[in-house]
Amino acid sequence: MTLKNWKERFDEGFFLHADDNSPARYRILRRNIIILMILITIIPLTIMAVINQYEYERSIKDEIVNPLRTLTSKTKHSFELFMEERLAIVRSIASLYSIEDLSDQKTLSRIFRVLLNEYCCLIDLGLIDTKGIQLSYTGPYDLLGKNYSQQDWFQEVVVKGVYISDVFMGYRQFPHIAIAILRRAEEGRSWILRATIDTSKFDDLIASMGISPDSDAFLINREMILQTPSRFYGKVLDHCPLSFPTGNYGAIVVEEVDPQGREMLVAYAPFAKSDYALVLVKPRSKILQSWYTLRSKMFLFFVISVVMIILVVFKLTDTVVKRVQEADERREFAFREMEHTQKLSSIGRLAAGVAHEINNPMAIINEKAGLMKDLVSYKSQFLEKEKFLELTDVILQSVERCRTITHRLLGFARRMEVKFEVLDVNELLKEVLDFLEKEYLYRNIDIRLQLAEDLPRISSDTGQLQQVFMNVLSNALSAVEAEGYVSITTWDEDLDTIGVSIQDNGCGMSEETLRHIFEPFFTTKKGYGTGLGLAITYGIVKKLGGDLKVQSYEGHGTTFTVYLKKKTNN
Amino acid sequence: MTKPKLLLVDDEEEFVDTLAERLHLRGFQVLTATDGEGALRLIEKELPQVVVLDVMMPGQGGLEVLQQIKTRTPRIPVILLTGHGATADGIEGMRLGAYDYLVKPINIDELIKKMLEAVST
Numbered sequence: 203m204t205l206k207n208w209k210e211r212f213d214e215g216f217f218l219h220a221d222d223n224s225p226a227r228y229r230i231l232r233r234n235i236i237i238l239m240i241l242i243t244i245i246p247l248t249i250m251a252v253i254n255q256y257e258y259e260r261s262i263k264d265e266i267v268n269p270l271r272t273l274t275s276k277t278k279h280s281f282e283l284f285m286e287e288r289l290a291i292v293r294s295i296a297s298l299y300s301i302e303d304l305s306d307q308k309t310l311s312r313i314f315r316v317l318l319n320e321y322c323c324l325i326d327l328g329l330i331d332t333k334g335i336q337l338s339y340t341g342p343y344d345l346l347g348k349n350y351s352q353q354d355w356f357q358e359v360v361v362k363g364v365y366i367s368d369v370f371m372g373y374r375q376f377p378h379i380a381i382a383i384l385r386r387a388e389e390g391r392s393w394i395l396r397a398t399i400d401t402s403k404f405d406d407l408i409a410s411m412g413i414s415p416d417s418d419a420f421l422i423n424r425e426m427i428l429q430t431p432s433r434f435y436g437k438v439l440d441h442c443p444l445s446f447p448t449g450n451y452g453a454i455v456v457e458e459v460d461p462q463g464r465e466m467l468v469a470y471a472p473f474a475k476s477d478y479a480l481v482l483v484k485p486r487s488k489i490l491q492s493w494y495t496l497r498s499k500m501f502l503f504f505v506i507s508v509v510m511i512i513l514v515v516f517k518l519t520d521t522v523v524k525r526v527q528e529a530d531e532r533r534e535f536a537f538r539e540m541e542h543t544q545k546l547s548s549i550g551r552l553a554a555g556v557a558h559e560i561n562n563p564m565a566i567i568n569e570k571a572g573l574m575k576d577l578v579s580y581k582s583q584f585l586e587k588e589k590f591l592e593l594t595d596v597i598l599q600s601v602e603r604c605r606t607i608t609h610r611l612l613g614f615a616r617r618m619e620v621k622f623e624v625l626d627v628n629e630l631l632k633e634v635l636d637f638l639e640k641e642y643l644y645r646n647i648d649i650r651l652q653l654a655e656d657l658p659r660i661s662s663d664t665g666q667l668q669q670v671f672m673n674v675l676s677n678a679l680s681a682v683e684a685e686g687y688v689s690i691t692t693w694d695e696d697l698d699t700i701g702v703s704i705q706d707n708g709c710g711m712s713e714e715t716l717r718h719i720f721e722p723f724f725t726t727k728k729g730y731g732t733g734l735g736l737a738i739t740y741g742i743v744k745k746l747g748g749d750l751k752v753q754s755y756e757g758h759g760t761t762f763t764v765y766l767k768k769k770t771n772n
Numbered sequence: 773m774t775k776p777k778l779l780l781v782d783d784e785e786e787f788v789d790t791l792a793e794r795l796h797l798r799g800f801q802v803l804t805a806t807d808g809e810g811a812l813r814l815i816e817k818e819l820p821q822v823v824v825l826d827v828m829m830p831g832q833g834g835l836e837v838l839q840q841i842k843t844r845t846p847r848i849p850v851i852l853l854t855g856h857g858a859t860a861d862g863i864e865g866m867r868l869g870a871y872d873y874l875v876k877p878i879n880i881d882e883l884i885k886k887m888l889e890a891v892s893t
Contacts, residue, residue: 558828561855561876562784568877569790576797605877 232523239515244508251504255497262493267455267467270482273411274469275453278480280407282473285366288399289381291321296385296395304329304395305337314340325378325398332360332392341398359384359394366476369401369429369438377401377438404430417484424477434460446470446479457486553722557608564604571597622661622770627692627702628653630664634671641679650689657692660700660768666742673735674704674762681708681760699765707759716754776821776891777801781811781837782853783829794880808832812840815848822887826853827861835865842869849890853878
């Protein structure tokens with residue numbers, strides 16, 4: 203199928219056709235309005251919600267992440283300061299004293315004691331020559347004469363001149379670090395001063411960060427070995443299960459899932475001059491709790507808004523489309539009504555013209571025939587007098603019939619003035635029935651009266667109502683067979699209206715007949731009906747401000763219902 | 773009772789002549805006119821006891837003629853013939869002073885009855 207065909211199909215399905223009056227038209231209208239309204243309300247709302255969410259998330263994260271980074275950096279600086287200080291002491295001693303002084307066990311012990319008073323955490327102090335032999339030592343261990351030449355740290359200090367060890371467990375199973383400085387004397391002799399430092403101070407520094415019980419902070423080295431005990435991730439010298447970006451970019455914050463499966467925010471600050479890094483771990487959910495709360499509130503708000511919009515749109519569209527449909531129907535009804543009235547009035551005018559024109563020749567025929575009759579009956583001894591008089595009588599009778607027809611036609615066309623008076627419809631119906639008594643008694647038709655006793659008197663025109671009921675009742679009587687029935691019911695319809703129904707069990711009418719019964723000259727009484735009775739009746743009832751309804755089933759009978767206003771409008 | 777002298781006015785000559793003949797047969801003295809002017813001339817000249825006047829006439833209409841009759845000779849009764857169903861012109865004519873009105877085509881006996889009534893009052 204080509205693109206064009208698809209487009210046509212889409213157009214047919216989506217757009218309205220002005221001349222299309224089927225229910226589909228309103229379905230399509232309803233659907234289009236709903237889609238359009240939902241789109242123009244929900245799309246901006248969604249965009250707003252997404253932007254809001256993104257902006258909020260960014261600012262809240264910044265607000266939470268930044269203090270984390272700052273705290274980590276600050277503490278890292280404390281660590282570096284501490285290390286730098288210890289390194290400076292060792293370096294100063296190495297510079298201030300000659301190898302001879304330091305080789306002397308007593309001098310070394312004195313220096314160590316002074317240092318212990320001023321600086322915490324020193325465990326021991328020792329002098330090692332370039333061959334790796336411990337020349338002197340002061341501290342809790344007996345390390346004099348120990349050879350370090352094969353150890354890694356010794357190699358490094360010889361090459362780089364300074365060495366800071368990772369944390370290790372000393373002989374007393376306490377975590378320590380060792381600091382070593384290579385001193386090159388002028389005369390070419392070099393020596394190494396090595397100090398061991400207790401890392402309990404590290405714990406103090408971490409404690410000073412004041413972290414909450416669900417958070418963790420520790421030092422690690424480049425190999426991810428814990429240098430201080432961790433609350434969640436193991437003891438000193440255990441391997442840290444978290445992974446960090448390599449390289450030195452200053453303090454960074456990353457999100458990570460720890461081995462317990464918790465989502466953590468991890469602040470990572472590598473030291474500038476050593477292989478350590480300070481790590482601060484906080485549960486992400488805890489930190490972003492406020493954000494999650496806000497987000498779920500926002501989401502709830504969004505969902506409720508969308509649901510409400512959809513409900514309102516549906517309800518509103520239903521109402522609007524229903525109104526449109528009702529308006530269309532009313533308009534169509536008014537058009538039909540107007541058309542009908544137009545038809546009746548134009549036919550009426552035509553009829554009046556015809557009737558009037560025919561009246562004069564009729565009058566002439568009437569007089570000529572009358573004269574013929576007069577001549578025969580007054581004067582002549584005409585041979586076929588009897589026959590002649592019979593003929594003139596038939597002419598006069600026919601003229602009389604024409605007269606009736608033209609009079610009714612003119613009556614139909616004329617806009618008679620209505621004389622209103624207060625009258626009792628029940629009484630009026632009985633009077634009309636009296637006129638027709640001969641006909642229904644003769645044919646043995648059962649007249650069933652069901653007249654409301656408390657029927658209010660109404661303001662209307664007696665003569666015209668008589669004509670209305672006379673017409674409807676004669677129709678009913680002529681529709682029923684002998685032994686049939688005609689039932690007349692009156693009731694109080696509502697505050698302004700009374701109803702009169704005239705029901706018969708006669709031959710009924712076809713739908714085709716029913717469509718035309720109020721049109722002038724439409725008759726089923728071939729040969730003797732004028733086809734004006736119901737047209738006049740309808741005209742009168744409408745003019746009196748009432749309404750005339752008819753229901754009929756072929757073979758089962760007809761019901762005429764006349765609704766009359768209790769009071770006149772003017 | 774003496775048959776009164778009457779004037780028939782109608783633009784249809786055939787109608788007027790035939791009706792005149794019929795009335796004549798019944799012993800009336802009948803004058804005829806086919807327009808308003810002729811009618812007024814005859815009234816002045818002959819002084820009929822009753823006038824039967826068609827409402828619908830070309831030229832001077834029946835109601836106009838009626839008014840002139842009523843101003844000139846208010847004592848002569850006028851019976852109108854109308855082509856219309858019943859009320860409008862008839863009632864208007866009665867208002868202008870006509871004795872009664874009849875609807876065309878007329879019944880001659882009815883006309884005679886009305887004329888006799890009109891003359892006797």
